[in-house]
Amino acid sequence: MxxxxxxxxxxxxxxxxxxxxxxxxxxxxxxxxxxxxxxxxxxxxxxxxxxxxxxxxxxxxxxxxxxxxxxxxxxxxxxxxxxxxxxxxxxxxxxxxxxxxxxxxxxxxxxxxxxxxxxxxxxxxxxxxxxxxxxxxxxxxxxxxxxxxxxxxxxxxxxxxxxxxxxxxxxxxxxxxxxGRFDATLLTLLERYDAVMAIMLPTLGEERRATYSPFLPISPITGHVLQVPTLERNVETGTIVFDDPAGGRTEVPVTGGHVKLQWKPDWAMRWTALDVDYEMSGKDLIESVRESGKICRALGGVAPEGFNYELFLDIEGKKISKSKGNGLTMDEWLRYGTPESLSWYMFGSPKSAKSLHFNVIPRAIDDYLSFIDQYRTQEPAKRIDNAVWSIHAGSPPEVASPVSFSLLLNLVGVANASSKDQLWAYFARYLPGAKADSEPTLDRLMGHALNYYEDFVKPSKSYRLPSEQERAALLDLAGRLKALPADTVDGELIQGEVYAVGKEHAFEPLRAWFGALYEVLLGASQGPRFGSFAAIYGLPQTIELIEAGANGQLAPAANIS
Known part of the structure; x- marks a missing residue:
């Protein structure tokens, strides 16, 4: 094996x-x-x-x-x-x-x-x-x-x-x-100071070149990390001389933590001293990787392998900046989505720029869940390339969630739910015997759905009135569902009736019919598989929702609120 x-x-x-x-x-x-x-x-x-x-x-x-x-x-x-x-x-x-x-x-x-x-x-x-x-x-x-x-x-x-x-x-x-772990490499850098300077100086502006030194001495008086020129270097004694603003001409060893290196020489020194074989970095550091690699070789080391990943963009397509605060924080993602969904998002196309904002979280969760489902039936050669193999170190969970995150979001909205207990009540018929401890992923997703709906979906809900064609189709669907047993939890059976109504009423393309269901009944442009939603929400409740939408009772209420 x-x-x-x-x-x-x-x-x-x-x-x-x-x-x-x-x-x-x-x-x-x-x-x-x-x-x-x-x-x-x-x-x-x-x-x-x-x-x-x-x-x-x-x-x-x-x-x-x-x-x-x-x-x-x-x-x-x-x-x-x-x-x-x-x-x-x-x-x-x-x-x-x-x-x-x-x-x-x-x-x-x-x-x-x-x-x-x-x-x-x-x-x-x-x-x-x-x-x-x-x-x-x-x-x-x-x-x-x-x-x-x-x-x-x-x-x-x-x-x-x-x-x-x-x-x-x-x-x-x-x-x-x-x-002292870095001492030997620091002494090598002191010895090869001119070679390092020859690499660094062409990358600096004229003013910076005049004062640059790869060594940042720690002032023995103030303890400050000083950006000052190196006046002398003594390879035999392993020391440098510099002008300390607090104490004048000063000599310190480059070993034992008395100096710190500028960051590009420091990166190269670490690669050499720690024998690093691999390190990735952002696309904005391509030039830094190149220069640090040259310094690493000048120190007698071998620059590591790695690749430069693309940076994230905000909702307007602008580069995310910590100082601007236009990004998405870890705490924010984990309020609305699972850690696994974040790992899935990081897996996908690391060399392509991707938007990182609240809108991507629901899709990331559902894509992760779908990849778990795919993994169960894939042949080994496909499994190892499935993102969940990498996310879970080759051992992804057997099952994920019995329903999608998008379905939960819509259930929260239609049921006006504010707690997990209310959501679990709807699943009592659909998943008999299911509880938080037997469906831990679903339970976690419920918490995320409640948070996401309250903060993002609810404020943007926008119901509309149905057209005459849509109203006729909705009333037809309600009638067909009334013909089914009231305790029906067969989502596929319900979905079959939804398809049949769409075709009977000549929606072209057929997805326009599903768009109408989402916009009229759920106040959203997209939604879950309607049959599964109805099975969980309950057939009587779904029929009542459809009739309310057909009669224009949902849109006015949304507009008033």
Missing amino acids: LQDLETLARDARSWPFEQARILLTHVLKKRLSDGERDAARLLIDAGKADEALAAFEALSRPVVLETGYGPSGLPHMGTFGEVARTTMVRQAFRALTGDHWATRLIAFSDDMDGLRKVPEGVPNPEMLREDLHLPLTKVRDPFGTHESFGAHNNARLQAFLDSFGFDYEFMSSTATYRS
Whole structure:
């Protein structure tokens, strides 16, 4: 079975597997000679990754994937997207190599950066203003819960990642610099200072070039992270000399956490020191990735593989900006949708720009549910490319929800429901014996539907009066449904009557008939499968709704409200 999975992974076409194959090629090239690489590749392609690992000692080191986080603010949608997508690549790599090859996912917090401005919406801004330019792990915590602002946000990051079940290793820039883990690479950078400057200076403006240094010394007097020129560098002693505004000419070692690197050299230094094999980033960082890769090579390292994902757009098609607040926050998505639906949204077309606003959540939920349903009947070669394989690490749930999210939204509206208990009452006949503990996904979706309807659907409801053709069809449908047993819960039987009425009354195209049902009865331009909706809502209640719509009783009430 394991070998079958490896075979499927080699042929899989979804982007995580494409990236996994690229990563495998990168690691083999990075660690082995040409002849060794060919031999190892033959073994791996034959489903014998364990033999390849045993034959070549260089392959025994874990494959390292990294994601980065700037803790000057709280974790956000981009943080989730980067970790989720990198995790998908990691899972695909494990499948490709039979899970013989150890992997690590490092969530790196750049918490040694100086606080350059006071973030919006944070308590005690005056206190933060007093701590400007200190490393984030020296800035006092405005929330009063941790020893520093950086520690507070790091804790939030870890709690955030843990809540989604991500498997990762947290790493702090401050702790890593101070531990000496970066010392050897920092000394190499000091030695190759001119090569690094030759890469960086052409990318800077004239004024910036005059003062630029890859080293940001920490002032021994104020503790500030200083952006000052390096006046001298002493390779033999491992030190730099700079002019400290608080104390004049000063010499400090580049090791032991006495300096912090500018972010592009810092990125390259991390790749080298931590032997990073894979890191993805946003399309806006393409040039930064290129320059950091050059610095990595100048330090004797090998730049990691990865790809640049597209950024999200707001409802007007504009780039989302944290400072403008025109995006969708994690808390907002999770109020209206499930974590799985967010992972589904992150899976789809990462190299294409996508809108990220409230309107996409219902569709994302229903698409995720439909992919779960498809997975049950797909052949293995299709399953491994199904998004839910990547979302659930190869083990998606057997079942999702018996009804769609869009149906729940309409049920909430028509039933005027304000609690889960009211919604469960409608399902008592449709799903006999079903309860929250036996249908946990449905129960969660009910909560999301109640929130989404109240905040977005209800304010935008717009019923209309039926045309003469539509009124006749609605009354005909009501009559046909009255002929059915009142306790009918067969959605397909009801749906058959809906189709028959649409054809009998010559709606062309037939979808115009369904549009009329949604607009006249539900006050929306789209809706769920009407037969399923009627089965859950109840046949007598549905008949009453249809007759009210046919007689124009719904539109005036909506207009008055």
